[in-house]
Amino acid sequence: MSRQLWASALLASVLVVPSIAAAASDAELAEIREQIKQMKESYETRIRALEDRLKAAETAATSAPAPVAAQAPGPSASTLAAFNPGIAVVLQGNYQSLKQDPAQYGFNNIQIGEEVTPGRRGLGLAESEINFFASVDHLFAGNLTVSLAPDNSVSVEEAYGLVTALPYGVVPKFGRFFSGVGYMNEQHQHAWDFQDAPLAYQAFFGGQFTQDGAQVKWIAPTDTFLEFGAEIGNGDAFPGSPRNSNSAGAWSAFVHAGGDIGASSSWRAGVSYLDTRAVDRIGKLPDTTGNIAQTSFAGKTHTAIADFVWKYAPDGNATRTNFKVQGEYFWQRARGDMTYDSDGAPGLTNTDAYSANQSGWYLQGVWQFMPMWRVGLRYDRLSQGTPEYGTNTAFLATDPFSPQRATMMVDWTPSEFSRFRIQYAQSKTRPDFTDNQFFLQYILTLGAHGAHKF
Amino acid sequence: MHSIVKWLAAALLAATVSPAYAVLNVFATVPEWGALAEELGGDAVKVYVATNALQDPHHIEAKPSLIARARSADLVVATGAELEIGWLPLVVQQAGNPQIRAGQPGYFEAANYVTLRDKPARLDRAEGDVHPAGDPHIQGDPRNISRVASALAARLAEIDPANAETYRSRYKTFDEKWRAAIARWEREAAPLKGVPILVQHKGFTYLIAWLGMKEVAALEPKPGVEPTVSYLSEVLATIQRQPVKIVIRAAYQSDRASQWIAERAKITPVVLPFTVGGDPEAKDLFGLFDDTLARLLKAIG
Numbered sequence: 001m002s003r004q005l006w007a008s009a010l011l012a013s014v015l016v017v018p019s020i021a022a023a024a025s026d027a028e029l030a031e032i033r034e035q036i037k038q039m040k041e042s043y044e045t046r047i048r049a050l051e052d053r054l055k056a057a058e059t060a061a062t063s064a065p066a067p068v069a070a071q072a073p074g075p076s077a078s079t080l081a082a083f084n085p086g087i088a089v090v091l092q093g094n095y096q097s098l099k100q101d102p103a104q105y106g107f108n109n110i111q112i113g114e115e116v117t118p119g120r121r122g123l124g125l126a127e128s129e130i131n132f133f134a135s136v137d138h139l140f141a142g143n144l145t146v147s148l149a150p151d152n153s154v155s156v157e158e159a160y161g162l163v164t165a166l167p168y169g170v171v172p173k174f175g176r177f178f179s180g181v182g183y184m185n186e187q188h189q190h191a192w193d194f195q196d197a198p199l200a201y202q203a204f205f206g207g208q209f210t211q212d213g214a215q216v217k218w219i220a221p222t223d224t225f226l227e228f229g230a231e232i233g234n235g236d237a238f239p240g241s242p243r244n245s246n247s248a249g250a251w252s253a254f255v256h257a258g259g260d261i262g263a264s265s266s267w268r269a270g271v272s273y274l275d276t277r278a279v280d281r282i283g284k285l286p287d288t289t290g291n292i293a294q295t296s297f298a299g300k301t302h303t304a305i306a307d308f309v310w311k312y313a314p315d316g317n318a319t320r321t322n323f324k325v326q327g328e329y330f331w332q333r334a335r336g337d338m339t340y341d342s343d344g345a346p347g348l349t350n351t352d353a354y355s356a357n358q359s360g361w362y363l364q365g366v367w368q369f370m371p372m373w374r375v376g377l378r379y380d381r382l383s384q385g386t387p388e389y390g391t392n393t394a395f396l397a398t399d400p401f402s403p404q405r406a407t408m409m410v411d412w413t414p415s416e417f418s419r420f421r422i423q424y425a426q427s428k429t430r431p432d433f434t435d436n437q438f439f440l441q442y443i444l445t446l447g448a449h450g451a452h453k454f
Numbered sequence: 455m456h457s458i459v460k461w462l463a464a465a466l467l468a469a470t471v472s473p474a475y476a477v478l479n480v481f482a483t484v485p486e487w488g489a490l491a492e493e494l495g496g497d498a499v500k501v502y503v504a505t506n507a508l509q510d511p512h513h514i515e516a517k518p519s520l521i522a523r524a525r526s527a528d529l530v531v532a533t534g535a536e537l538e539i540g541w542l543p544l545v546v547q548q549a550g551n552p553q554i555r556a557g558q559p560g561y562f563e564a565a566n567y568v569t570l571r572d573k574p575a576r577l578d579r580a581e582g583d584v585h586p587a588g589d590p591h592i593q594g595d596p597r598n599i600s601r602v603a604s605a606l607a608a609r610l611a612e613i614d615p616a617n618a619e620t621y622r623s624r625y626k627t628f629d630e631k632w633r634a635a636i637a638r639w640e641r642e643a644a645p646l647k648g649v650p651i652l653v654q655h656k657g658f659t660y661l662i663a664w665l666g667m668k669e670v671a672a673l674e675p676k677p678g679v680e681p682t683v684s685y686l687s688e689v690l691a692t693i694q695r696q697p698v699k700i701v702i703r704a705a706y707q708s709d710r711a712s713q714w715i716a717e718r719a720k721i722t723p724v725v726l727p728f729t730v731g732g733d734p735e736a737k738d739l740f741g742l743f744d745d746t747l748a749r750l751l752k753a754i755g
Binding site: 141165168169217218219221222223224226227256257258263266267268319320372416417446449450451453454 | 505506508509510513514515516517518519521522523525526536539540541543544547548549550551552553555579582583678679680706708
């Protein structure tokens with residue numbers, strides 16, 4: 001109330017001022033002008049000083065090295081979460097129409113792992129994946145990829161530590177990891193350009209070769225990329241098998257080179273070697289009755305791979321259009337004993353010496369012809385060589401035959417995090433066993449931003 | 455076989471005992487920081503620029519060539535703010551060079567030295583390719599270049615003390631020239647103040663803020679999502695209510711969306727170099743802004 005009174009009084013006095021001023025003498029007027037001028041100057045100086053201080057504060061704020069820290073929420077809420085690893089999830093599913101029964105899938109004269117199939121018929125969930133990645137401390141980083149299979153089983157796809165503190169281009173890795181041999185082997189299945197693995201990968205690696213062991217890579221200090229790698233592992237994975245042994249069951253070595261050709265092209269090429277041992281490695285082979293028989297292999301397998309990839313994008317800008325060609329050649333030599341088992345159940349079995357020199361290759365091209373849309377073609381071919389079965393010859397389908405497959409796909413990638421694919425393949429892995437395979441597939445990625453691997 | 459081993463051994467020896475260069479190897483992720491490192495380092499540095507102005511900086515792969523160059527880098531100069539999230543961490547991890555790991559003096563992020571704009575209020579991929587820390591395209595404002603230059607000069611001096619004096623004096627020269635240039639650009643750009651525009655991708659936030667232009671809409675429905683005809687029609691409706699003069703895009707972007715809207719709305723499409731090397735005139739940092747302003751001023755007539 002009193003404030004209102006004061007305000008009206010002030011208002012009144014202001015209204016009255018002009019009349020007073022009018023009544024005042026010229027001398028008084030000059031004095032008042034001088035006073036106002038002084039006040040104005042004094043205020044201007046103070047405002048200028050304030051402006052300067054504000055500017056200084058602004059500069060200090062913008063040049064402060066870590067404004068991010070200042071923006072972070074209160075420590076009580078974030079301390080625990082702050083050290084959480086990056087988490088990424090991949091969701092996949094598909095529809096598959098297969099002319100031939102997947103239970104009858106096998107390669108004529110080439111022993112493949114028992115779990116190698118083109119997948120189920122009809123609608124299905126595909127592998128889901130959860131990945132965790134973070135620095136462990138100042139020396140190590142850690143990575144875990146858990147795979148959730150549609151049958152509700154959980155498996156550890158990769159779980160490895162990485163030494164990050166070593167100089168001179170030395171990068172050691174230990175734990176379970178996709179071997180660095182070849183080109184595609186290190187890539188996760190959801191990053192492949194086709195839904196399924198090339199026939200050579202299916203035949204010689206059971207899909208993909210995983211090491212449980214250690215790897216050392218050395219990057220040469222050259223402007224052209226030159227990488228040397230060596231691995232040692234237990235060799236539990238196909239073409240090896242668990243052996244109940246204290247010694248290592250697999251070792252490998254590889255060299256990769258790569259670089260750019262102008263701004264538009266880049267390439268990588270390499271050669272790799274893998275040596276594995278197996279004891280009672282369960283596999284499958286078509287037999288004389290036309291059924292898929294169970295086999296067991298004990299012995300040594302040597303695999304060599306030559307791989308290359310070439311990527312092209314106008315000016316190196318892959319966002320609009322780009323083209324990619326990749327191919328790998330596999331050569332595998334196996335020596336040991338093989339047991340033929342007609343149906344995997346107690347019954348007819350026969351064991352004899354086994355040896356084979358076999359090879360296979362694939363070549364594929366993928367073209368992004370406009371943003372978000374790609375088409376791809378792939379051709380696969382395997383050469384059975386001259387496998388020596390000994391007395392097992394009597395039971396097995398031994399007609400000479402070269403498995404081959406032609407595949408085409410179209411995919412739509414609305415953002416970096418989702419992809420939908422249609423794929424059609426004509427697959428001839430056994431005589432009189434032509435499979436027409438039609439796939440629809442989705443891949444969704446959520447969580448931490450994944451790496452754009454070459 | 456024996457000769458191959460000998461040849462390999464010789465190659466290895468040659469590679470490892472290559473002469474110790476006195477120059478500092480700088481690995482710049484984008485052309486603007488490469489150009490800045492050249493300005494500040496002169497002959498004391500050897501600069502490798504990982505990407506060019508015609509590449510979309512969001513979509514780079516960890517190519518073998520990048521790993522090879524990161525292997526021998528003494529200093530990585532990156533933008534930060536997650537611009538290089540898709541490839542730089544992988545390159546650094548595979549290079550076996552602990553000097554350039556994040557947090558080390560050999561790892562420099564420009565975005566740490568400027569105030570980032572457009573920090574998203576909602577962090578969700580449904581909002582498109584959002585950058586959690588804020589817009590990383592900081593090179594659009596020359597005052598940001600000033601701030602980064604000062605920090606980068608200090609960093610160069612820190613990791614290469616032998617040439618500290620060179621960096622200091624080159625910084626002083628650059629800073630004087632740059633400040634004079636900013637004053638000149640700001641005078642020249644006065645007619646751009648308040649001009650309403652469209653952008654293809656929200657990559658010009660800092661340039662627009664500096665020049666006082668008005669961004670009415672972007673052609674991408676969400677950052678990083680390709681423009682669609684239905685969304686472009688919405689933009690067309692927007693600019694009928696709020697007329698704009700020009701539509702701008704970066705040199706690395708497709709012209710289709712800009713052309714589509716420009717024809718229908720009768721506005722001028724403008725290609726800006728976006729960074730050093732985006733067009734022949736933008737051959738260094740000074741040329742970048744000279745050319746950017748020249749193109750904008752010409753377009754608004």
